[in-house]
Amino acid sequence: MDVRALEPTPRPTDTALVHAWRGGDRHAGERLLVRHYDAVARLFAHKVREPNDLVQRTILACVEALPRYEGASSFRTFLLGIAYNVLRKHYRDHGFERETEELQLTRVEDHTPSPSRVLARQQERRRVQAALRRLPPQLQALLELHYWERLTIGALAESTGLPVGTIKSRMRRARQLLERELADDAR
Amino acid sequence: MAVDERSADRSRQGGDSEGSESGDWRLRGLLEDLGRSSARGPQYGWDMQKVVARTLGDPDPTPRIGRFVVTGELGRGNMGAVVAAHDEQLGRTVAIKLMTARGAQGSERFEREARAMARLSHPNVVQVHDVGWCDGTMYIAMEHVQGQTLREWTAKGRPWAQVLRAFVEAGQGLAAAHAQRIVHRDFKPDNVMVGDDGRVRVLDFGLARAVTTTDDDGGDSGTMDEAGTERSGRACGLERVTAAGTRLGSPAYMAPEQLEGREVTPASDQWAFCVALYEGLFGVRPFVPSDERALAGDAADAILREIIAGRRQPPTRGHEVPRRVLAAVVRGLELEADARWPSMDALLDELRAVFRGKRLRLVGAGALLGLVPAVVAAAWMLRGSEPEPCAGLEARARGVLPGIWDDERKAMIERAFEDTGVAYARQSWSAIEDALDGWVTTLGRAQHEACLAHRVRGEQSAEAMDLRMACLERQQAQLAALWEVLVSADAAVVERAPRAMLGLPEVEACEDVERLRAEVRPPADEVAEQVELARAQVEQARALLRLGRYHEGLVAARRALEAAERSGYRPVASEARAVLGELEIVGGAHAEGVASLERAARDGVRDRHDALAAESWSRLARYAGGDLSDPDAGRRWWLDAQMLYERVGLAELEEVAWIRLQTGAKLDSLAGDLARAEDQLERAVELARRAEGSRSQLRLAETLDELAIVLRDRGRHTEAVERSAEALELNRALLGPDHPVTARTEYNIASALRDVGRFDEARAHYERALQALAAAGLARSLDAGRAHVGLAGLAHDQGRLADAIEHARRAEQILPRDHPEHAAALEALGVLHFSVGELEASVAAYERAIALYERAYGPEHGVLALTVSNLGESLVALGRFEHALPLFERADRMIVRDQGEDEPDRLYPLKGRGLALLGLGQRGPAAVALRRAWQLSSPSVPTERGEIAVGLALALEGDDETEARALAREARRLLSDEAGVQRMKGLRRALGAIAEPFDEIQGTNGPARDDEERDDGGS
Known part of the structure; x- marks a missing residue:
């Protein structure tokens, strides 16, 4: 029955944690990564069979890239850019060089069972989600980073090291494919 | 500027990043909505902390929250994640709920409640252990409930x-x-x-208040003031773990x-x-x-x-x-x-x-009218004839109490028992059904009879009938309370239920109107209702006590006492206090329990609540022979109880007499008077044999079991086997072969059979005990551990040393580490390892056993002496003579202190000391110790004597050739069996060159010498 002091401790900012991490405090790094783990894991979910492997690779790449992080964008953007590159490399390594075509080959089954009765809104979401999952994973990831994690084109370009033009054209391609999938779906 | 206008224009269409295709807004809306919905609540478990920490090369990636080490995730509700954790300070498992607290105002009020919750301790509330903050997240550590x-x-x-x-x-x-x-x-x-x-x-009191009402979009903490910077430490690692609930309640x-x-x-x-x-x-x-x-x-x-x-x-x-x-x-x-x-x-x-069940009026001449079913009464009225006045009670006389003990209510218990999935549930149910049917029939007959005596035969007054009825009704209330617990049976209740039947009151106690009249006055009419309610609560507590639900029982008993005191009717307060006292004692609060029961007894005498006073003393005496382990106080309580039972004429009731004998026997054997204990138990057996019904049979089985133990202690092994066999047969029939009580009887008979050398039968019974325990889900219970210790000893007796070691190991694994019997298993293991020559393992086992005994009894306790000496012997066998010497001295000192100079057990440390000194080349002092050991040893320990003789012969060699030669001859004779040959080998190995002259002493090749010994000598 030990009731401790019920004082909330202030939560350190990302910037403070990055600073501490660079200063050699590994636990600060842990906290920082755990804080943004969800976003990274969500990016890999449904795209690869072993998302944990990619999470670990992202963490290692982040450690490596940390000295280069200048604080121009948020740490979250920085980390997600690294994650996106890890994802791309994963597909390259597995022989899917062209990032926009292999619709059938790279699909990972979605096992989520559909409930017997869903409301219209949920149905809509499900439909979009299904369509999204039919896109090539790299394009899917790009859409998610942009619309879900709110990374701008500029931030994406900066954190992935890809030219702005490339990001833009891929984004366009991703949207077209998604529209097509949704249209097919609605027939 | 033109550029700005262009970008503003674009952004209206969805912005540069969106491109400019039509339909973008819709797509964007759909995607963002999807993103929000899938972002709600994290899908990634606690292992993320581990993944991160391990990837970063943290050698100890265990997440912690305060003093708790997180071991896994239990689940997620809409209030937050729940993780399992280990409380390192108190060594227990806790569940920790993590939640995002609402703004300061909401959380302040919540904190107050959380503090209050941590102070609240109640068996029906999940205990809150700790409340705290970490990383802006509130956590609540609470009791982890399996279920x-x-x-x-x-x-x-x-x-x-x-x-x-x-x-x-x-x-x-x-x-x-x-x-x-x-x-x-x-x-x-x-x-x-x-x-x-x-x-x-x-669980989750007041938590609804603490949950956020808005979506928490989590990670972005850039708005935090930089002053919040701190060395992060490993405080709790709750980053992003908590789900943000959106719904309150x-x-x-x-x-x-x-x-x-x-x-x-x-x-x-x-x-x-x-x-x-x-x-x-x-x-x-x-x-x-x-x-x-x-x-x-x-x-x-x-x-x-x-x-x-x-x-x-x-x-x-x-x-x-x-x-x-x-x-x-x-x-x-x-x-x-x-x-x-x-x-x-x-x-x-x-x-x-x-x-x-149905309400009976307690007082007033119309007590019985309530029992006559309305339909029957109406029929009589229509016929216009006088109804048979006691007809409504006839069903009771056949063993049916409508609404309390009838087919429907019985079926409910049966089903509850079956639902527990316990292997022997059916048998357990039929045992209690028999017992209760019998008891209810007796009760119902007594009620019918009390009615007839007044209404039909006119032999007794209405007042007499009311007194008898009130007494019977109090007994009936006990059944109603038992039913309530039985119908919510769990495995433990199923196990205890048959034994609980023994505590049902004796219906006969309500027959003697004179006694009832002399007893306590019933409560005044205006408080009758209140008293009845308090009594129901007392009975509820009693039922919980009998069926082993002590926590709940304690709460019920306290409630009952409050209610009783509110009613102002002192006798019912004493009843509550008596039950409370018992619950306190079984819960470990011995002093409080004794005080409660003593007060119940004293108040009972004052208020003429004699039966209760007598029972309170009787209970105290029983606990004195058990939990309290106080034979002197027990004897006094026992005598007080007998005095009062006799005065009020209840001493001859079967239950009372049996408990008197059984309790007396317990106190006697505790005080060391085994002869008297045996005598009382024999009489208790006779008593139980004379009576009929399954309750008497259960009593008989229990008494026989106890008698067998006393007989074993008295060295009357054959009789012990017979008694145990009878108890076993009864228990198998009454409780079923898989009931834990039957298993214990199997264990007892096995031990008795081992005593008389009937090893194969003993082994079969030990194994049967283990089977039964396994069937009952108790394969890892104390009793199972004991059975393995028994099997280890048995295997040792039969020379199956590998089996013996295996069983001792199993026992060691099963018996709880802090239990003294765990030390016994370790000690057995030490002896066995020594016997097969695994000396290092033997040393390790002894050392752990000693450490355990020391923790349990203190370093000076006599129980340690022989274990310490055994450890010394293993060290001698390893040639570590200097290490062994102080151990022998310590062991010998303890034995002399507790049992005197002439205690034969001294031979072990003395022999060890002698051999160790011999190993160190100090032949003079060695001879002194060994000579004393020789004097104390008897022919019943030939191997020990043989070893002493070898040592002494070596010590005397060259000084007294004649004696040395005689001793050597004697040693060869004593060590001629297999165990002796092994010992001799061990001795040669330990003493090396020092043992060599032994062969020359007699000058001939003795039987103890083998060529193969050369191979392992001198190491």
């Missing part, structure tokens, strides 16, 4: 009484919180756990005032409780929105409309729930809080009343 939620539990289609009983327990938890001014706010079946131990516990269970956002009070909890109970009993919630669309968003409004319109769903047809229960629940569902029950306690009292 299922009440919703899962009720989903299994249980009889209504079982459901009601569980809810009453949960209600007690709510009531206890209300007493501390804590309101739950979100009571529902998902917030109640039914533990595997059968105990029902409410569950509308389906919310009271109307809560749905409207008005003040929430204990009456709101009562509402929620009644909704849940209604659902549990009838399978449908009382207020269900008719409009399906309501599910989407405004469920709260839709439900509120139903409540206000009073559209309550009717109970499912064909249910068997008594109308009284339904009425009680419906009152809790009144729209206006004032119209509901005044408190949870009031509601619970009403619900509990159902378990007490």
Whole structure:
């Protein structure tokens, strides 16, 4: 029955944690990564069979890239850019060089069972989600980073090291494919 | 500027990043919506902390919260994640709930309640251990309950009484919180756990208040002031783990005032409780929105409309729930809080009343009219003839108490027993069914007889009948209370139930009108009702005590005592105090328990509540022979009890007489008077044999078991085997072959058989005991550990040393590490390893055994002596003479201190000392020690004597050739068997060159010399 002091401790900012991490405090790094783990894991979910492997690779790449992080964008953007590159490399390594075509080959089954009765809104979401999952994973990831994690084109370009033009054209391609999938779906 | 205008223009179409295709807005909306919905609540478990830490090269990636080490995730509710953790300080497992606290105002009030919760300790409330903050997240560490939620539990289609009983327990938890001014706010079946131990516990008090109302979009903490910077440490690692709940409470269970956002009070909890109970009993919630669309968003409004319109769903047809229960629940569902029950306690009292069965009036000449079924009475009236006045009691005389003990109520227990899945449940049920049928028939006959004596035969006055009836009714209340616990049986209750039948009162005690008249006056009419209620609570506590639910029993007993004292009728307060005292003692509060029982006895004498006073002393005496282990006080209590029982003429009742003998025997054997203990037990056996019925048979089995143990202690092994065999046969028939009590009898007979050298039979019984324990799910119990110790000893006796080691190891694994018997297993292991020459393993086992004994008894306790000496012997065998010497000195000192100079056990440390000194080349002192050891040893330990003789021969060699030669000859003779040959080998190995002259002493090749010894000599 030990009731401790019920004082909330202030939560350190990302910037403070990055600073501490660079200063050699590994636990600060842990906290920082755990804080943004969800976003990274969500990016890999449904795209690869072993998302944990990619999470670990992202963490290692982040450690490596940390000295280069200048604080121009948020740490979250920085980390997600690294994650996106890890994802791309994963597909390259597995022989899917062209990032926009292999619709059938790279699909990972979605096992989520559909409930017997869903409301219209949920149905809509499900439909979009299904369509999204039919896109090539790299394009899917790009859409998610942009619309879900709110990374701008500029931030994406900066954190992935890809030219702005490339990001833009891929984004366009991703949207077209998604529209097509949704249209097919609605027939 | 032109550029700005262009970008503004673009952004209106969806921005540069979006491109400019038509339909972008829609797509964007769809995607963002999808993103939000999938972002709600993290999907990644606690292992993320580990993944991160390990990837970063942290050698100890265990996440911690305060002093708790997180071991895994238990689940996620809409309030936050729940993780399992280990409390390193107290060595227990806890569940930790993590939640994002609301703004400062909300959390402040919540904190107050959380503190109050941590102070609240009640068997029906999940204990809160600790509350704290980490990383802006609040955590609550609480008792980790193994079990299922009440919703899962009720989903299994249980009889209504079982459901009601569980809810009453949960209600007690709510009531206890209300007493501390804590309101739950979100009571529902998902917030109640039914533990595997059968105990029902409410959790998440007041948490609804602490949960955020808005979406928490988590990670971005850039708005935090830089001053918040700190060295992060490993404080708790709660980053991003908590889910952000959006819903406060569950509308389906919310009271109307809560749905409207008005003040929430204990009456709101009562509402929620009644909704849940209604659902549990009838399978449908009382207020269900008719409009399906309501599910989407405004469920709260839709439900509120139903409540206000009073559209309550009717109970499912064909249910068997008594109308009284339904009425009680419906009152809790009144729209206006004032119209509901005044408190949870009031509601619970009403619900509990159902378990007490039909109400009998306690006082007044019309006591029996209530028993005559209305239909029968009406028929008599129509016929215009005088009804047979006692006809309504005839069913009772056949063993049926309508509404208390009839086919329906029996079937409910049977089903509850079956539901536990315990292997011997059926047998256990038939044992108690027999016992209770028998008891109820006796009770019913007595009630019928009391009626006939007055109404038909006119032999007794109405006053006499009332006295007898009141007495019988108090006994009947015990049955009603037992039923209530039996119907919610768990495995432990199934195990204890048959034994609990022995405690039922003796119906005969209600026959002697003179005695009843001399006894305590009944309560005055105006408090009769209150007294009856208090008595029901006393009986509830007693039933819980008998069936081993001590925690709950303690709470019930305290409640009963309060109620009894409120009534102002002292005898019932004494009854409550007596039960409370017993519960305190079994719960380990010995001093309090003794005080309570002594006070009950003294007050009982003062108030002429003689039977209770006698029983209180008798109970005290019983505990003195058991938990209290105090034979002197026990004897005094025992005598007081006998004196009083005799004075009031109850001493000859079977139950009383049997307990007197059994308790007396316990006290005698505790005091070391085994002869008298045997005599009393023999008489108890006779007593139980004379009587009939399954209760007497159970008594007989128990007494025979105890008698067998006393006989073993007296060295009368053959008789012990016979008694054990009879007990075993009885228990197998009464309780079933897999009942843990039967298993214990198997164990006892096995030990007795081992004593008389019937090893194969002994082995079969030990194994049978283990099988039964395994079938009962007790493969890792204390008894199972003991059986393995027994098997180890047996295997040792039979020379199967490898088997012996295996069993000793199993015993060591099973017996709890802090239990003294664990040390016994280790000690056995040490001896066995020594016997097969695994000396290092033997040393390790002894050392652990010694450490355990030291912790349990202190370093100077005599129990240590032989273990210490054994350790020394293993060290001698390893040639570590200097290490061994102080051990022998320590062992010898303890033996001399406790048992004197001439204690034969001294031969072990003396022999060891002698051999160690010999090993060190000190032949003179070695000879002194060995000579003394020789004097103390007897021919019953030939191997020890042989070893001493070898040592002494070597010590004397060259000084006294004649004696040395004689000793050497004797040694060869003594060590000629297999064990002796082994010892001789060991000795040669340990002493090396020092042992060499032994062969020359006699000059011939003795039988102890083998060529193969050369191979392993000298190491």
